[in-house]
Amino acid sequence: MEAPFIIKFIETKWHDKQTLVSVSESEYSLKLEQVGNNAFSAHTTIYPKVDKLRFAQLAIKTKNGDQSPPYIAMPNGERRQLESITDPASNEVWWVEPAHWDAKQRVWRSEARRTAGQITFVIGTSILKLDIDISEQTTSDLSRYLSDFKADLWELILDENSHITGEAKNSQVAAVDQEALSLVSSILTNAQAILKKPKVELKEVQALKPVKEVRPVPRTFMEICTKGSRKNLTSRASEPNYNVPENQYVLYVVSSTLSIVKQLVRVAESKKNRFSGAFEKLNDRLSELKGYKKVNRDLLVKDFERLKRICDVDFISDGLNKELAFVNAENEFSSLQVIDIYIRVKGAAKEIDGWFVEFKYSPGEAWRSCEDGKKTILKPLPPYFCLFKKGLDYKVRANIYSHSSTSGRSVILTINYMAKMRVGKGSDAIQKARNSLEKLEKKGVNLRKNNWREELTKEELEEQERERATIERRRSYFDAEREKVGIVHQVLAPKVKPFQQVEKEFRQCKVRSKSTFPNSMAFVQNPAYQAVHSGFKKLKEQVGLADEDILLSLEKIEAIGLVNMPLLYERWCFLQIIKVLIQVFRYQPEEYWKRKLLANIQGNEKQIRIQFFNPAVSRKVTLQYEPFLANGKRPDFVLDVEATTKSGYQISKRLVIDAKYYSAAYLKYRGGIKGVIHELYSSKDYSEGQNNSVFVFHPVLGAVKEVVSPQEWAKDSYLGELSMFDWEPACHERKTTSYGAVCANPIKSQRYLDEIQRILGMFLQYGIENNQSSNRRSDDTEAVNFCISCGSEKVVDVTNSGRYNSKKRWYQCYECDQFTVYNHCGECNTRLIKNGYYWTYLSLMPMSSINIKCPSCESPV
Structure with a gap:
């Protein structure tokens, strides 16, 4: 249902208390979300420290003028009637909050503009709950978002590394090479020659x-x-x-070329800064590689407490019986006859989703099988299956019967009903946990003496050397790219002023710019006129602007000022996703994608769909902006990934992303990362029945209050690597990396693009796979392998080459030397992938930089 109203910020100018001079509307209205029948919600941010925005006020405009006047529903039950103002230019009626007159500034001031919280508006039969967040950001902070947004947009359109130019006629690969630089020089030289003897x-x-x-x-x-x-x-x-068609067109070419040159200079400067930043980040990573590691004390304490709970048979048994009571409450099995039996779980029986077990009927008996020479498999009904774990002994009171398997090679014990269960103190897993607890306690004592530092093991030193080789290779790449971009900047930057001077002189001759090509003999007979026209045509093709509409759209977007920041943040995040797909993971966007993107940013198209292809890794990504899900919900972004596996069949998975421009205080008000993820994943059902992965992009540093991983990124982002929330399933296996939150903040974080690369890389590499398959024969992925560090498909299996010969699968990237290791959890068989220390998105062990905690059962490798 479309809302029967819009809500915007407006700015009014008054001659006096009674006389309205003008109404200026914000570029975009606030985003409305339907939360019920005729009920909507919205979120906005106000900026007390931004002078430009201090006179703006919230305003509502109904789409049918016969509705009753809107009002604010106060917490005490009273109504605060909104007042109407009429735009003198358009005669449109806006409803605003009652305000007091500021005689000095000659403006009406309202309280909502300066107050955080929630306001409930009643507009006819509709209700709007508006959440207002206060931001401490300054004008320069907001301008940084805006300037980055524009620079990133121009870079995507003009990027010299873009794989295709899209809709350019006779399109070539966009490239700012020596030819493009020569074309710019030629246009300038010939325009200056025309000025000496212009057509008159x-x-x-x-x-x-x-x-x-x-x-x-x-x-x-x-x-x-x-x-x-x-x-x-x-x-x-x-x-x-001099204001003749030929000169009008030349002035248009000069002005357009000046605009392109300015943007190429800005893009070159932006890329130079980014490459320099990447180079510095790699230097930081190199400096962090030392002969020792700093152990996270808090995470070590968490592991210690977890091991204590694993050793506590009373604690485990109480938890199992609570879960058992919950299962039995949902089923009616209590009338079945039960017996006491002791069961020892040896391991998973993959072929029939059961457990290999031994059993006995009394404590003094020896553990045995049902029949000599045959294996005994325990197959409980599905509700009871997850209550059993490998390595534990149980005393259960249950209805149980046995029968031979179809093959006759094993005996099946089936549990139909279980009334009670208790874990045995002598269980192998309990004893193993006790030994680990003792070792961990001793290590903790030694670490405390050594200021929580520990020398690296031989394996960790080898891992560090591999990491060092990758960093050195990437440093060389970014240094070379920085040098290339520096040459472009060095050549083009001095051209700006001469172009401006030529443009000024044409205007002094009273020439007016016109884009229509006159097709006169001057462009045949006069070499200077001819060179300007042909050079401009070639330049546009060279930089991917052969379509005139694209250049005009970019010029319009360039004029956008400070706008609705949550919306600007959404679109900035949209550009970052596109940048990572194209520039890092080497996906080719579809034809006409630039036009779609620009139409969306200009507000002409709210919903857009862009497809990206990477034949080298047999994947296709369909990126949608503000699509409707089947359940009627409307997230910000949806990425549908389709992949052809190595064996030739299709797999697909959906990633849903919502961009939340929240302050730290407002994030806390919404329940922190935990509350926002739960709202999107479960309450709004962006997961569509737990089938989709759901992630949040946010700008808040230190948003993760309960860090679960020792990696640096875990302070700001949560990738679902371990359980963190009380609403997650306690017994059933978690769906690994199905939800999380990523910090994307260009102002306070130099690694924000790495954060987005990590989450998209995780989804493309790990999220589309069935990592918990019980019948998997190999730790390797089903889809084609690629490098998450540089996006290259040139990865080679080096498992059987020398020292890497092991049960794991080892792949090395030939372009950046990144190693990727494919392994599995020894406890639950979940596939695990490690991409070195920096790019690994699963949690590393606090005591070891080479071991991963399983995201499903949280056991170490």
């Missing part, structure tokens, strides 16, 4: 001239008759007119 038309005028030079007109004789003999009389004359 003589326009007949009347002017005073000496008597001997007069060419008479009727006015001449009138002057003689009325004023007698004079030295100067009115005469026919002419003056040069």
